Amino acid sequence: MSWSKVAVVxxxxxxxxxxxxxxxxxxxxxAFEAALASVDAGFDPxxxxxxFVATQRxxxxxxxxxxxxxxxxxxxxxxxxxxxxxxxxxxGSDAFRVGALAVASGxxxxxxxxxxEKMRDKSTEExxxxxxxAGHPVxxxxxxxPVLFAPFATRHMHTFGxxxxxxAAVAVKNHHHGTLDPYAHFRTEVTVEEVLASPPVCTPLHLxxxxxxxxxxxxxxxxxxxxxxxxxxxxxxxxxxxVATDHPALSEKSTFxxxxxxxxxxxxxxxxxxxxxxxxxxxEVHDCFTITEILDIEDLGFVEKGKGGWATLEGxxxxxxxxxxxxxxxxxxxxxxxxxxxxxxxxxxFWQLREEAGERQVxxxxxxxxxxxxxxxxxxxxVVNLLTRDPDAGAGA
Amino acid sequence: MSWSKVAVVxxxxxxxxxxxxxxxxxxxxxAFEAALASVDAGFDPxxxxxxFVATQRxxxxxxxxxxxxxxxxxxxxxxxxxxxxxxxxxxGSDAFRVGALAVASGxxxxxxxxxxEKMRDKSTEExxxxxxxAGHPVxxxxxxxPVLFAPFATRHMHTFGxxxxxxAAVAVKNHHHGTLDPYAHFRTEVTVEEVLASPPVCTPLHLxxxxxxxxxxxxxxxxxxxxxxxxxxxxxxxxxxxVATDHPALSEKSTFxxxxxxxxxxxxxxxxxxxxxxxxxxxEVHDCFTITEILDIEDLGFVEKGKGGWATLEGxxxxxxxxxxxxxxxxxxxxxxxxxxxxxxxxxxFWQLREEAGERQVxxxxxxxxxxxxxxxxxxxxVVNLLTRDPDAGAGA
Numbered sequence: 122m123s124w125s126k127v128a129v130v131x132x133x134x135x136x137x138x139x140x141x142x143x144x145x146x147x148x149x150x151x152a153f154e155a156a157l158a159s160v161d162a163g164f165d166p167x168x169x170x171x172x173f174v175a176t177q178r179x180x181x182x183x184x185x186x187x188x189x190x191x192x193x194x195x196x197x198x199x200x201x202x203x204x205x206x207x208x209x210x211x212x213g214s215d216a217f218r219v220g221a222l223a224v225a226s227g228x229x230x231x232x233x234x235x236x237x238e239k240m241r242d243k244s245t246e247e248x249x250x251x252x253x254x255a256g257h258p259v260x261x262x263x264x265x266x267p268v269l270f271a272p273f274a275t276r277h278m279h280t281f282g283x284x285x286x287x288x289a290a291v292a293v294k295n296h297h298h299g300t301l302d303p304y305a306h307f308r309t310e311v312t313v314e315e316v317l318a319s320p321p322v323c324t325p326l327h328l329x330x331x332x333x334x335x336x337x338x339x340x341x342x343x344x345x346x347x348x349x350x351x352x353x354x355x356x357x358x359x360x361x362x363x364v365a366t367d368h369p370a371l372s373e374k375s376t377f378x379x380x381x382x383x384x385x386x387x388x389x390x391x392x393x394x395x396x397x398x399x400x401x402x403x404x405e406v407h408d409c410f411t412i413t414e415i416l417d418i419e420d421l422g423f424v425e426k427g428k429g430g431w432a433t434l435e436g437x438x439x440x441x442x443x444x445x446x447x448x449x450x451x452x453x454x455x456x457x458x459x460x461x462x463x464x465x466x467x468x469x470x471f472w473q474l475r476e477e478a479g480e481r482q483v484x485x486x487x488x489x490x491x492x493x494x495x496x497x498x499x500x501x502x503x504v505v506n507l508l509t510r511d512p513d514a515g516a517g518a
Numbered sequence: 519m520s521w522s523k524v525a526v527v528x529x530x531x532x533x534x535x536x537x538x539x540x541x542x543x544x545x546x547x548x549a550f551e552a553a554l555a556s557v558d559a560g561f562d563p564x565x566x567x568x569x570f571v572a573t574q575r576x577x578x579x580x581x582x583x584x585x586x587x588x589x590x591x592x593x594x595x596x597x598x599x600x601x602x603x604x605x606x607x608x609x610g611s612d613a614f615r616v617g618a619l620a621v622a623s624g625x626x627x628x629x630x631x632x633x634x635e636k637m638r639d640k641s642t643e644e645x646x647x648x649x650x651x652a653g654h655p656v657x658x659x660x661x662x663x664p665v666l667f668a669p670f671a672t673r674h675m676h677t678f679g680x681x682x683x684x685x686a687a688v689a690v691k692n693h694h695h696g697t698l699d700p701y702a703h704f705r706t707e708v709t710v711e712e713v714l715a716s717p718p719v720c721t722p723l724h725l726x727x728x729x730x731x732x733x734x735x736x737x738x739x740x741x742x743x744x745x746x747x748x749x750x751x752x753x754x755x756x757x758x759x760x761v762a763t764d765h766p767a768l769s770e771k772s773t774f775x776x777x778x779x780x781x782x783x784x785x786x787x788x789x790x791x792x793x794x795x796x797x798x799x800x801x802e803v804h805d806c807f808t809i810t811e812i813l814d815i816e817d818l819g820f821v822e823k824g825k826g827g828w829a830t831l832e833g834x835x836x837x838x839x840x841x842x843x844x845x846x847x848x849x850x851x852x853x854x855x856x857x858x859x860x861x862x863x864x865x866x867x868f869w870q871l872r873e874e875a876g877e878r879q880v881x882x883x884x885x886x887x888x889x890x891x892x893x894x895x896x897x898x899x900x901v902v903n904l905l906t907r908d909p910d911a912g913a914g915a
Contacts, residue, residue, distance in 0.1 A: 202761030225623035364599030
């Protein structure tokens with residue numbers, strides 16, 4: 122039987138994009154209001170007794186290191202306990218886990234998890250320059266994200282015959298999904314030819330193999346499972362979660378055809394939930410680059426190692442495929458406002474499990490959704506959360 | 519009866535100071551090894567199933583925003599779940615609370631909370647310049663820490679007749695305590711005259727009214743209370759905790775003679791523990807400036823509002839006073855490596871409650887210790903943790 126001590130009773134986000142017209146605080150407020158509005162029976166914000174804010178780039182992208190500090194006041198909750206969670210690209214998914222731990226501890230009764238990230242106010246160049254000037258003596262020298270992921274693509278191609286067309290198929294699929302998601306940063310189709318012909322970034326990754334820099338915010342409301350029905354007849358339960366780290370430097374990696382942190386995080390989450398990859402109806406996974414989604418679907422156990430490219434090309438991960446992946450458009454089309462990303466993925470899973478996803482709704486069988494992020498220096502950390510409609514899902518239920 | 523679901527079974531730190539010879543990762547390793555070595559019956563590091571790393575200034579002070587990402591590998595725990603907690607100056611004390619929540623949830627059995635901060639590798643000027651260039655559009659313009667706290671000093675002096683000599687008495691006391699603490703950054707006595715004659719920083723705060731910029735690291739090991747005796751016959755229990763936020767801007771403050779976030783955080787912690795200020799034997803509180811300790815001892819309920827200066831002058835907060843405050847030397851003498859500060863204060867409380875504090879040991883009566891930090895923009899967040907020797911301490915025990 123799955124863990125299911127904690128329920129999601131509300132979730133919402135603001136449309137992702139270049140939000141020069143909104144401050145960090147306004148973005149947070151928009152997501153919070155969307156989450157509140159989504160609670161079927163209404164939700165008194167005064168009940169919230171802890172907030173966890175996921176924001177990754179506190180300093181460089183227009184905020185000091187204490188991003189979470191301005192959120193309670195900005196959303197009308199001055200006074201409430203508020204903690205910033207930062208865990209690289211999985212910041213949002215890890216904040217969700219910490220929020221679930223806080224509810225499960227019995228100390229907190231109503232927890233808001235909110236992810237907010239401002240990526241566009243400052244240019245990438247400014248960020249990189251600041252890091253070069255003041256960053257870590259080893260890890261920040263030239264290690265941009267494409268540089269960290271490209272070697273996985275070349276190695277996967279070499280070992281398994283994965284092709285650039287297969288990588289492109291991920292982008293084509295997720296951009297198609299993005300056209301169906303009103304919250305997505307990009308809502309236009311792309312073709313394989315366009316992906317192949319887009320400007321090179323770091324061989325073999327081209328521009329359309331890479332997710333954009335996006336502003337965004339998302340929020341979810343967590344309560345003890347036994348109190349979920351006060352708020353909605355259609356809660357979604359936290360079935361399990363797992364976090365795993367890996368050595369942060371590329372030189373220490375044990376493999377370049379997979380991400381061991383994802384394998385370990387998934388194993389922990391599946392064990393906690395009493396579920397396996399075959400139980401998953403829909404997944405929101407970390408496609409910061411096209412190659413990353415291919416690694417993910419293999420490392421999460423949806424397809425055999427080495428077959429991710431083929432599976433994508435054959436449509437297994439499309440909306441009507443065997444295991445729909447990234448119905449929201451993923452990081453590639455929906456965008457990747459770092460702290461918000463995981464929380465927005467949880468929101469998509471919430472909608473999918475409640476069959477509220479409109480044109481991009483997948484067919485449910487088991488009512489299990491999986492959410493995943495990986496990030497940090499050299500994919501140094503991975504987080505997997507499992508959500509269910511049925512609190513009794515899982516082995517032996 | 520106090521909460522007492524979680525026990526501290528080990529705690530340790532490295533000597534604080536200017537640690538140009540140690541990387542962030544080496545500092546973390548030193549603190550971890552000290553915590554492990556402190557466990558009476560030994561502690562197998564392989565049992566640790568979650569790590570929470572407190573680091574505040576990830577980017578500006580020599581690290582990217584993902585400081586926690588390099589810690590597991592550096593301390594021999596690659597693979598373990600690891601999450602960075604950032605909550606301004608209370609980052610370490612909030613990481614301790616989150617670690618306690620993780621244990622109390624039943625999900626994690628052995629949690630390491632580790633605070634690490636590198637403050638000296640980059641100059642204050644570089645940090646301020648970077649913030650001015652890329653920081654928040656409102657909050658970072660000229661709001662250095664002395665600027666945020668000085669108005670509280672002038673107002674407290676105006677309203678209650680607090681004098682610069684009373685402020686200086688805080689520095690004299692804490693520097694004296696620092697001479698007794700082998701881990702303190704500064705281990706020399708200062709006199710009232712020296713404090714008064716030190717260079718002005720922001721009226722009425724002079725240099726010796728201000729804590730230094732310090733490198734440091736500290737670590738504690740948490741387990742479920744019922745398993746504490748596997749590791750030691752002298753565990754320390756988490757009796758309760760409280761976090762509260764306040765409006766972040768000075769213009770929104772409701773008072774300048776106290777910090778409402780501290781009052782609210784303390785109320786929550788006392789209620790959770792079934793304890794009150796009169797039960798506290800020893801306190802480690804946030805003396806980033808001399809005025810801050812005076813506000814703290816009033817807001818935490820140790821002395822009447824307005825009497826903090828007099829109480830200090832009369833020795834009530836000295837080692838042999840009614841309520842010894844900052845036996846470790848406090849932020850003023852021991853130093854304030856932000857993420858490490860709260861964890862180091864917890865370590866001092868652990869030692870005091872186990873009567874291991876040597877020359878600076880206070881006399882125990884109830885066996886209750888209080889740890890406190892406040893910080894963020896305009897003292898926007900406060901955290902209070904209560905620790906006890908006796909798991910049955912508290913009202914109705």
